[in-house]
Structures are given as C-alpha cells and as structure tokens.
Amino acid sequence: MTAADRPASAGTAGLPPLADFGPGSVRVPPPGDPATFAALQAEIRELARKHDAVILAHSYERGEIQDVADHVGDSLHLSRTAAATSQSTIVFCGVSFMAETAKILSPSKRVLLPDLAAGCSLADSITVEQLRNWKAEHRDAVVVSYVNTTAAVKAESDYCCTSSNARAVINAIPTDRQILFLPDMFLGLWLQRVTGRKLHIWLGECHVHAGIRPADVEKWHRDEPGAELLIHPECGCTSQVIEIAGDNAHILSTEGMVTYAQQSKAETFLIATETGILHRLNQKAPGKRFVPVNREAVCQYMKLTTLEKLRDSLALGQFEVDVEVDTASKARRALERMIAIA
Numbered sequence: 001m002t003a004a005d006r007p008a009s010a011g012t013a014g015l016p017p018l019a020d021f022g023p024g025s026v027r028v029p030p031p032g033d034p035a036t037f038a039a040l041q042a043e044i045r046e047l048a049r050k051h052d053a054v055i056l057a058h059s060y061e062r063g064e065i066q067d068v069a070d071h072v073g074d075s076l077h078l079s080r081t082a083a084a085t086s087q088s089t090i091v092f093c094g095v096s097f098m099a100e101t102a103k104i105l106s107p108s109k110r111v112l113l114p115d116l117a118a119g120c121s122l123a124d125s126i127t128v129e130q131l132r133n134w135k136a137e138h139r140d141a142v143v144v145s146y147v148n149t150t151a152a153v154k155a156e157s158d159y160c161c162t163s164s165n166a167r168a169v170i171n172a173i174p175t176d177r178q179i180l181f182l183p184d185m186f187l188g189l190w191l192q193r194v195t196g197r198k199l200h201i202w203l204g205e206c207h208v209h210a211g212i213r214p215a216d217v218e219k220w221h222r223d224e225p226g227a228e229l230l231i232h233p234e235c236g237c238t239s240q241v242i243e244i245a246g247d248n249a250h251i252l253s254t255e256g257m258v259t260y261a262q263q264s265k266a267e268t269f270l271i272a273t274e275t276g277i278l279h280r281l282n283q284k285a286p287g288k289r290f291v292p293v294n295r296e297a298v299c300q301y302m303k304l305t306t307l308e309k310l311r312d313s314l315a316l317g318q319f320e321v322d323v324e325v326d327t328a329s330k331a332r333r334a335l336e337r338m339i340a341i342a
C-alpha cells in the first residue's frame with residue numbers, strides 16, 4: 001500500500017494536514033459545566049434503570065462519562081462485558097466500531113451509540129475492498145485484524161485482537177503460516193519485534209497516537225528522568241522511545257497501564273496515549289503522578305459523547321446500531337477467537 005492509496009482520514013505524513021479533512025473536521029465539543037454533572041448523572045442512572053440498560057465507556061472518554069458508566073475499560077474488556085451482560089440494552093460510550101462489536105457479540109440486544117459521528121481514523125484506514133485485494137495477493141495467509149476495524153473488515157478476517165492480546169493471538173498461529181496484520185502499522189511493527197514473526201503489515205495509523213512523537217518523549221525524559229514511561233503500542237514514537245527511555249519504558253495496552261501503575265513502586269509516570277486514560281489512572285492508582293507526554297493527544301471522536309448526549313440516547317433510544325446478519329455472523333467468528341485467546 002502506498003500513501004496515495006490511503007483514505008484521506010488516515011492522516012499520513014506527506015498528505016495534507018489533518019485539519020483539512022477527516023478527523024480535523026470533527027471538533028471536540030467544549031467541556032461541560034461540572035456544576036451540572038451530578039444532576040445529569042443521577043438522571044442517566046435513573047434512565048438506565050428504567051430502560052434496562054448497561055452503560056459501557058472506553059477509558060478515553062470524558063471523565064464525567066467514565067464516572068457514570070457501569071463498566072470502563074479497553075476494547076477487549078468492554079467486548080467481553082458486552083457479551084456477558086444481562087441487560088437488554090447496551091449504551092456504548094465509545095466509537096462506532098465498538099458499538100458494532102457489541103452488536104455482533106450480542107445480536108439480540110439493542111445497542112445505542114450516543115453520537116453517530118464518533119468514528120475512528122484507524123478503522124477508516126482500510127476498507128473491505130482493500131482487504132479483499134490484499135488477501136488475493138496472499139491467498140494462504142491468516143488475517144489478523146486489530147479490533148479497530150469496521151464490521152465488514154472483521155467479517156473478512158480470521159482473528160481479531162486488541163492491544164491487550166495481540167501478542168497472544170500472533171503466537172497462537174502456526175509458525176508456518178503467513179500473517180496479514182491490519183490496520184495499525186505501529187502495533188504491527190511492535191508485534192514483529194516481540195513475537196519474532198515476520199508479518200505483512202498494513203500501513204494504517206491512528207492520527208492521535210501517530211501524533212505522539214519522539215521529541216515529546218525526549219523533552220519529558222529530560223525533565224522527569226526518574227519517571228517510568230508507559231507507551232501504547234499504537235504510538236508513532238514506540239521504537240525510538242525505547243532507545244531514549246531504556247529500561248524505564250514499558251509498552252502496554254490501556255488496561256496494562258492501569259495494572260502496571262497500581263503495582264509499580266514508582267511515583268511518577270509519563271503517559272504516551274490518549275489523555276482520557278489519565279482520569280482512570282488517577283482513580284485506580286491514587287497518590288501517584290501521571291504526566292501526558294503530549295497534552296494534545298486527544299481523540300475528538302471519543303470526546304463527542306457528553307452527558308447530555310448520553311441522557312438523550314437513553315431517553316430517546318438513539319442511535320441504534322445494527323449490523324447485517326451475514327456480516328455479523330462472519331465477524332463474530334473472528335471476535336470469538338479473539339476472546340477465547342485472551
């Protein structure tokens with residue numbers, strides 16, 4: 001794949017600035033008024049009870065959304081929760097591929113996404129037609145898709161994975177099989193390194209993580225030399241950063257960061273991922289200090305969900321997410337393999 005083949009929203013070096021299209025055209029709504037949070041959260045809890053709904057929130061969501069949710073976590077944790085929940089309605093405070101995933105795993109339940117504009121530049125970086133063409137070039141290869149993909153792409157995949165279990169998924173595939181890994185190139189490069197497997201890697205990226213650069217880390221490493229650096233494997237800085245931070249650098253999924261911070265004796269952590277995770281880290285590891293290496297690492301899609309939109313979603317049953325039956329059935333197979341391996 002060349003840069004010219006990429007969809008505009010992929011945000012690649014050499015293409016026009018992001019502000020000109022794709023993620024740049026979706027703006028983060030202004031912060032809500034904290035004085036209104038408690039009343040809105042009480043209203044939301046009451047609506048959730050009335051409509052037999054469970055509220056799931058990704059750890060990149062606004063703090064006030066995380067605080068009102070029944071479950072907060074990364075994609076893998078939330079996928080499992082969606083499959084196991086007893087409520088008849090799932091409200092997904094996250095982005096559209098996550099709501100689709102919940103619907104695929106729980107087809108008899110109603111799945112709501114509070115804002116339909118909540119997309120994902122990484123999921124947009126490969127279409128199902130591009131994947132079919134790629135598979136045609138490597139007919140015997142096993143296809144492993146990061147969970148940040150559309151339902152149609154999952155349906156063309158053998159396995160899904162998240163950053164929490166990607167290494168285990170690659171290790172579960174026989175060593176004599178070729179692997180197509182998509183869509184995140186930084187996660188793919190990291191997987192090659194930690195598994196020792198040669199992968200065919202799609203050149204997609206998340207514009208938020210790709211925007212965290214080695215210079216951000218160098219600055220903080222100079223200013224906070226004793227801090228431990230926690231890096232998400234989607235970051236564009238990953239390999240260079242290992243050189244800079246040495247033994248103090250740890251490549252972890254978002255849930256891995258929470259567990260690591262809780263168990264580590266260190267007091268200060270530099271965080272290289274979307275800044276919404278800081279809310280969760282501060283709650284789960286109180287008394288420790290968490291510093292984002294790039295304060296602008298904010299996913300505008302994740303921040304689209306506000307308390308008002310969540311309340312309206314519950315009150316009005318909007319916006320219901322559906323996945324075509326055949327696509328869902330094929331995608332479920334790849335997702336269930338992911339869940340079984342983790």
Ligand code: SF4
Nearest residue numbers: 120121122206208299
């Ligand atoms: S942070 Fe990146 S990968 Fe996650 S939802 Fe936003 S655009 Fe997608």
